[in-house]
Amino acid sequence: MGIFKPKAWLSEVTDLDKTEPRSYKEALLHPRWKQAMLEEYEALIKNNTWSLTPLPKDRKVIDSKWEFRLKQTLSGEITRFKACLVAQGFNQDYGIDYFETFSPVVKPTTIRLVLLITLSHN
Template identity: 50%
Template sequence: MQQEIQALERNGTWSLVPLPPGKVPIGCKWVYKLKYKADDTLERYKARLVVNGFTQQVGIDYEETFSPVVKIVTVRLVLAIASMKNWPLYHMDVDNAFLQGDL
């Protein structure tokens, strides 16, 4: 949890501000997950702070949404092309990947 908070602070993705009068804060919770290596041994513990977005209201709490999620069809297409062209494939895990660049 501490690493997640430090990453959020380091990337400047949030700041603590006073709540406007008459507004109710949107709740959040910690989600925990275990990451395993290929041989099923424990690699690390992961913690993520997520907002209870189901309480948000359009036009009040947000104007638009965007979630950079790739479709499985796209992944399969890229893998197929890489296979046909004999391109090398690499895998990496990036902490807070969505914070690392402009979309």
């Protein structure tokens, strides 16, 4: 028996569910988008992705914004409401505004390269 994750399908999809909000204010009016925002916030807190710190006098606040996406199957059925809080980091300076970067994605080519190097060194 293999390990699998059962698919959870959303029921009762309305016309309002088929559009992505353009702002966080719009998203807060819809329960499913509001839940998606709450899940994203809780994940950021749980993973210690960011922390609030006092703002130095010579620095500006780095803005952030919410991005909203509907995740769908190939047939168009909505499977997930996805909200991401992203920093508008084009104004950031390394060592001042941030100290490390985080990317949860590993490309298959990277895994193959690491395995190839490992095999070549026994």
